[in-house]
């Protein structure tokens with residue numbers, strides 16, 4: 001349990017990096033080592049003369065006294081430095097922020113090792129904030145909470161607290177429980193805010209601070225399904241860059257990469273599993289010479305670099321100065337969703353897992369919808385699977401940012417016809433609504449464990465029949481509930497405007513009730 005003392009309120013996402021400019025401008029404190037410089041040449045800002053102190057430290061006389069304290073961050077995970085600019089730390093280490101102006105990377109001074117350099121901002125939380133509690137999960141949906149808690153390593157009573165999706169000042173408590181008739185499952189409780197700033201689950205037990213409430217329920221269940229036994233383990237957050245040197249450039253040094261084994265074959269070249277600096281796992285997409293223009297290949301990379309979401313595969317960078325060109329991406333250990341569904345691992349997925357994958361893909365697409373980006377090739381082959389059935393959308397080779405609502409490709413473009421909406425095939429009208437159509441086809445692939453859509457029908461026949469109103473029937477070979485089949489049909493509405501939004505689809509699959517469980521438990525007063 002974290003040693004909380006003032007976590008009564010949630011700080012805004014910006015708040016933890018909210019450092020006043022006058023604090024940032026303070027020159028580096030000379031007692032700390034700056035990773036950018038040899039240890040005996042620590043620079044002194046303001047052109048100060050470096051005095052002859054021990055180890056070449058700047059003369060004390062030239063060091064202005066800091067007037068305000070700088071924010072202290074506490075590490076939520078271990079981190080190994082990846083290049084010459086960053087600082088290693090262990091969970092629980094404290095670091096003082098000296099510059100937060102570089103987005104994902106904070107410049108800090110480690111308060112024990114005295115090293116100065118960059119750290120990934122999403123690996124730390126402001127000291128004494130609610131985000132620094134082991135049990136607090138900031139960006140997590142109900143479905144994701146259930147998935148994490150149900151991991152086999154977690155005993156009954158494992159819990160987490162997350163911001164409420166419905167009440168901006170409230171929270172939800174999710175607890176792993178076990179009952180003889182249904183085995184392990186997760187129960188959710190609302191933590192409601194009081195007008196005076198306190199919190200409660202049941203009105204007869206109110207607390208000034210969220211951590212007081214959590215602490216109390218770790219000692220006594222007070223009507224919960226189980227006493228709060230142990231905070232759920234937090235998964236390592238994604239890294240958007242390979243290291244701090246790549247925070248503002250994306251040309252990767254080819255010599256730092258080794259290609260270890262072939263993962264698959266894309267339209268334009270091979271895809272390899274590899275390592276960066278012999279350490280960080282990556283997937284490397286290569287462009288076979290003469291298959292596609294370098295510019296077009298790099299366009300995919302540019303799109304991926306610009307759009308970031310935890311349900312989109314992260315792009316780390318490119319090697320574009322020599323042939324063959326590489327795109328270096330986050331490695332997803334289980335490969336494409338299509339292959340996964342067809343192989344042993346995927347065959348063991350239960351209905352709840354399929355709903356979880358449907359939710360994740362909708363959530364990634366909801367992000368693209370909000371950014372007005374159309375994917376144009378959404379299909380199970382273009383979703384990648386990682387550990388614990390994490391799903392991320394990839395292959396933005398055909399994606400385009402749209403100015404209007406729709407995009408018309410040049411004549412003669414080739415489409416994956418069984419996945420493409422009729423208005424896109426016939427009139428070339430691609431829109432986020434044609435992506436919704438493709439999502440409906442992906443749902444069918446998912447719930448039939450990777451069956452080819454419109455089995456045994458050639459693409460041309462599919463185009464003709466679909467235009468006349470034909471839709472894939474509900475499969476007889478697999479159990480697809482009526483309500484999910486109805487969602488597919490809605491995605492395949494002839495009128496694009498009548499198709500659901502990805503926002504709706506995300507909420508639909510997030511809230512999908514696999515067990516007819518009540519959404520939130522009440523604790524009797």
Ligand code: AMP
Pocket residue numbers: 263264265266267268271283285313329330331332333334335336339381384394395
């Ligand atoms: P693509 O060129 O994107 O169609 O990729 C071809 C195949 O390579 C996919 O079907 C996957 O099996 C594999 N692959 C592509 N990207 C990755 C990645 N980031 N991580 C793991 N496997 C990948």
